[in-house]
Amino acid sequence: MPTIAHISDLHFGKEDPPVAEALLAELGARAPRLVAVSGDLTQRARAREFRAARAFLDGLPGAVLVVPGNHHQEDLAVMGVNTARSWTFKNGRISWAQIEQIRARFAPLPERVFKVLVTHHPFIPSPGDPDPAVVGRGFHALQAAEAAGVDLLLAGHLHLGFSGDVRAHHLSIRRSMLVAQAGTAISLRTRDEPNTYNWITFEAPHLTIEVRGWAAGAFSTLSLTRWRKRDTGWEKGSP
Numbered sequence: 001m002p003t004i005a006h007i008s009d010l011h012f013g014k015e016d017p018p019v020a021e022a023l024l025a026e027l028g029a030r031a032p033r034l035v036a037v038s039g040d041l042t043q044r045a046r047a048r049e050f051r052a053a054r055a056f057l058d059g060l061p062g063a064v065l066v067v068p069g070n071h072h073q074e075d076l077a078v079m080g081v082n083t084a085r086s087w088t089f090k091n092g093r094i095s096w097a098q099i100e101q102i103r104a105r106f107a108p109l110p111e112r113v114f115k116v117l118v119t120h121h122p123f124i125p126s127p128g129d130p131d132p133a134v135v136g137r138g139f140h141a142l143q144a145a146e147a148a149g150v151d152l153l154l155a156g157h158l159h160l161g162f163s164g165d166v167r168a169h170h171l172s173i174r175r176s177m178l179v180a181q182a183g184t185a186i187s188l189r190t191r192d193e194p195n196t197y198n199w200i201t202f203e204a205p206h207l208t209i210e211v212r213g214w215a216a217g218a219f220s221t222l223s224l225t226r227w228r229k230r231d232t233g234w235e236k237g238s239p
């Protein structure tokens with residue numbers, strides 16, 4: 001059963017050391033199949049921040065994917081695409097070459113392989129966001145992901161955790177693809193929620209997103225969302 005620990009927005013330079021330490025210990029104990037890291041490793045891209053991020057990543061258990069990167073096993077294919085650009089694109093952007101790579105990597109894989117695309121910037125805004133900031137050319141990337149049979153999209157950047165169907169925001173996309181956003185795992189730059197990460201398990205046709213959050217000096221389960229993949233698309237709730 002594929003289990004993915006989805007962590008994001010580490011922001012070394014603004015990290016909270018006890019939270020980082022606890023997260024390493026927890027993931028070491030839980031031993032996920034893959035740790036997917038969806039970006040913002042450092043606060044200011046300073047050398048010492050990258051060194052601290054490197055040490056943290058080296059401490060993670062098992063396979064680790066940091067965008068960009070790829071990870072492929074028999075029943076799980078994960079592709080990380082770098083959406084970070086210069087400040088002119090504050091919401092990030094995907095290149096035409098990357099869009100072609102999404103198609104080329106996923107399209108040949110059989111239906112039974114669970115296909116996951118990881119980016120830093122999101123494809124859909126958070127619920128109720130008055131100023132939807134989604135990744136540049138995201139719609140075109142979604143068309144490629146749709147054609148190639150992608151199942152799940154992981155991202156961060158918003159420092160807010162939520163999940164939903166891409167079709168809720170992109171009305172002309174017909175394939176149901178699930179979005180899971182992760183909060184900031186270990187940084188002090190939290191918004192309206194504590195440090196969190198997503199623990200994702202998939203056992204066809206069920207997918208569970210457990211949000212693990214930092215409270216009173218430990219990580220605990222904040223929410224558990226169950227999705228079921230039906231012919232008509234991802235359906236929330238029914239176990």
Ligand SMILES: [Fe+2]
Binds near residue numbers: 009040158159
């Ligand atoms: Fe961030």
Ligand SMILES: [Fe+2]
Binds near residue numbers: 157
């Ligand atoms: Fe970001």
